[in-house]
Amino acid sequence: MTTPWDDWNHILKLDPDKELPDGVTYGDLCATGTDAIEVGGTMGITEENMGAVIEACAEHDVALYQEPSNPEVVLEDDALDGYLIPTVFNAGSPFWITEAHKEWVRLEGELDWERTTTEAYIVMNPEADVAELTEANCDLGADDVAAYATVAEHMFGQEIVYVEYSGMLGDEGVIEAAAEATDESTLFYGGGIHDYDSAYSMAQYADVIVVGDLAHDEGIEAVRETVAAANDA
Numbered sequence: 001m002t003t004p005w006d007d008w009n010h011i012l013k014l015d016p017d018k019e020l021p022d023g024v025t026y027g028d029l030c031a032t033g034t035d036a037i038e039v040g041g042t043m044g045i046t047e048e049n050m051g052a053v054i055e056a057c058a059e060h061d062v063a064l065y066q067e068p069s070n071p072e073v074v075l076e077d078d079a080l081d082g083y084l085i086p087t088v089f090n091a092g093s094p095f096w097i098t099e100a101h102k103e104w105v106r107l108e109g110e111l112d113w114e115r116t117t118t119e120a121y122i123v124m125n126p127e128a129d130v131a132e133l134t135e136a137n138c139d140l141g142a143d144d145v146a147a148y149a150t151v152a153e154h155m156f157g158q159e160i161v162y163v164e165y166s167g168m169l170g171d172e173g174v175i176e177a178a179a180e181a182t183d184e185s186t187l188f189y190g191g192g193i194h195d196y197d198s199a200y201s202m203a204q205y206a207d208v209i210v211v212g213d214l215a216h217d218e219g220i221e222a223v224r225e226t227v228a229a230a231n232d233a
């Protein structure tokens with residue numbers, strides 16, 4: 001099976017709850033050479049701020065995905081190429097593994113399955129909002145992460161395994177172990193990528209690197225460097 005993310009090296013994750021640096025537009029960020037824009041964040045997400053970012057990106061020629069943090073903020077929009085729905089494998093509560101999803105299906109009835117894919121998250125930074133919200137057990141070694149990745153791929157048939165260090169750069173040994181454990185699944189890595197070298201260090205193992213806060217804190221040139229590293233690795 002071929003998927004869009006088979007061909008990706010780099011995702012830019014834009015948080016609708018965060019500002020852009022002075023003088024930077026969503027159009028500029030869409031034109032950095034990133035393979036896809038993912039719109040999402042943990043805190044402060046509303047239908048309104050999600051919709052505004054999607055609308056601002058829609059007119060640009062880049063793949064556009066929504067990553068909702070809960071069912072209430074999912075937007076039906078033809079401009080979206082799809083929906084990437086987290087499921088947090090190491091969450092402390094089943095709500096973030098299957099229950100939010102069950103509620104979404106119960107309330108919506110038929111979903112747009114053609115455009116909907118789950119991401120098997122392994123959340124690794126205990127300080128991140130996503131870790132606090134989902135009460136994730138982040139006390140995991142490389143062997144634990146590799147085993148979760150194997151479970152995601154072989155037992156749960158996940159197309160995407162996402163090692164998430166949001167806000168901090170991850171441990172190379174952990175990402176290497178996750179890469180070795182995944183075969184069919186596409187390995188996403190995100191967290192703390194801030195320049196060419198940090199991007200390269202993770203992209204040498206991950207199939208796709210995800211860059212988030214850098215777009216909000218630094219801007220276009222910094223993001224371009226990470227795109228270059230992702231493509232070089």
Ligand SMILES: CC(C)=CCC/C(C)=C/CC/C(C)=C/CC/C(C)=C/COP(=O)(O)OP(=O)(O)O
Nearest residue numbers: 041042043069070071086100101128129130166
């Ligand atoms: C069933 C549906 C439609 C939704 C539920 C989806 C689930 C399980 C979400 C739980 C995990 C989550 C909140 C993911 C959001 C994406 C994410 C990890 C963003 C990064 O967040 P942080 O960087 O920690 O937060 P901020 O940057 O917003 O502080």
Ligand SMILES: O=P(O)(O)OC[C@@H](O)CO
Nearest residue numbers: 166167190191192212213
């Ligand atoms: O914001 P950063 O630390 O780049 O993290 C990217 C992404 O993995 C967050 O979900």
Ligand SMILES: [Mg+2]
Nearest residue numbers: 166167212213
């Ligand atoms: Mg963040």
